Amino acid sequence: MGVQKDRVRFNVGGRIFETTATTLAIAGRDSLFGAMFDENWDLQPNVTSTEHFIDRNPDCFAVLLDLLRTGELYIPSNIPEKLLYREALFYGLLDHVRAARWGPFDGNRLHLARSIMGRAPGDGTAIRAGPDGGCCVAHGSMVHVYDWMLEEHPPISLDYQRVNDAIWIDSESVVISACERLGRDDGGMGLFSASTGELRYKFHVTHDNQVKSYTGGALSFNSDYKLFSSCKGRSNEYGIGVWDQVTGKQIDFFYEPLGWSLGDADKLQWLHGTNCLLVATLFPRKDNCYISLLDFRDKNMVWSWSDVGAPTTDERRVRDAIAMEETNSICVVNEYEDLGFMDLRSSAGIVRWSSRSRLMKGNMPTSHAILNWHCTKGSSFHR
DSSP: OOOOTTEEEEEETTEEEEEEHHHHHTTOTTSGGGGGBOTTSOBOTTSTTSEEEEOSOHHHHHHHHHHHHHSOOOOOTTSOHHHHHHHHHHHTOHHHHHHHHHOSOOTTSOOOOOOOOSSOGGGOSEEEEOTTSOEEEEETTEEEEEOTTOOBOOOEEOTTOOEEEEEEEETTEEEEEEOOOTTSSOOEEEEEETTTOOEEEEEOEEETTEEEOEEEEEEEEOTTSEEEEEEEESSSOOEEEEEETTTOOEEEEEEOOTTOOOTTOSEEEEETTTTEEEEEEOTTTSSSOEEEEEETTTTEEEEEEEOTTOOTTOOOOEEEEEEEGGGTEEEEEETTOOEEEEETTOSSOOOEEEOGGGGGGGGSOSSOOOOOEEEETTEEEEO
16 A cells, blocks of 8 residues: 555654644644645655654643644643643644633633732732733732743842833743832833843933933833833933834933923823824823823824813823724723723814713722723723
């Protein structure tokens, strides 16, 4: 009998497996099996005529091969999940396992998958989701980093510098902003390894060709590998700094206009459709709220709103804001969880409030909640 041209034979830890080219192609180009195919996804010469020996766990290989065949993940009770995930990482199949394990994201069907015990998340300065399903939680001068299984990596310690924000720029790197301490040239921002906690490099601010000490605040980035941060220095370094994510070099700075607030910003959000940056300085960090859109191409503030001059009887202080490009609007929320909307196409700067929660205001606790708001795939979430 001749050799089947689409069948591939493996010897994994002494056990023989046979599968088809179609099944292996599902693993993708970046997997261990991707090298078996040419640019047209045809098997390379001699692949079908050779038995391929892999010195790995055969039970895990059987589970992963079944996943490629069926699209479903079934883990027998005798196989520890961590062992399977380690083997999936070796074969380059961890993304397939994660997708099968958790399924597609659905903001309307959220459920608790796993929790971390021992720390109060309400005290966290920032809780940020990572691109591979992990997360990081900032507490004071510490940032605790977890992988997608909520296994903790070595924590990041900033030596008593208070963390202001944290952001993932890829699955291996976390940028952290921190306060400057009086009498010491520290603070600012640094890029850290998510797996080891090691500082890779710092992001410096220069003014008049001199490196300045500063406090780094809210963070954001865009698809052009630009990193944005609100900055407060000792003299003129108030505004929004821009750095190259790859080199760590400063490439731009939008200085704070007189009578406006940028350096104290609580929230930055990059708008991909308009290539502008939303900058929001909110109560209680400032007595007044300032929201603006910055266009760095011509150093212009193209849209702005502030509650300066609003009637003192209006108690609706904006605590968080998020831009929704699909509807050309900015959604804001106050401490009573009232929602308000502003039209980005209008320069009138009018907030249309929805007073849903005011009906139950008498039942609200006297302490105001600290809100933290994010938007993904058309849905908004806050804590």
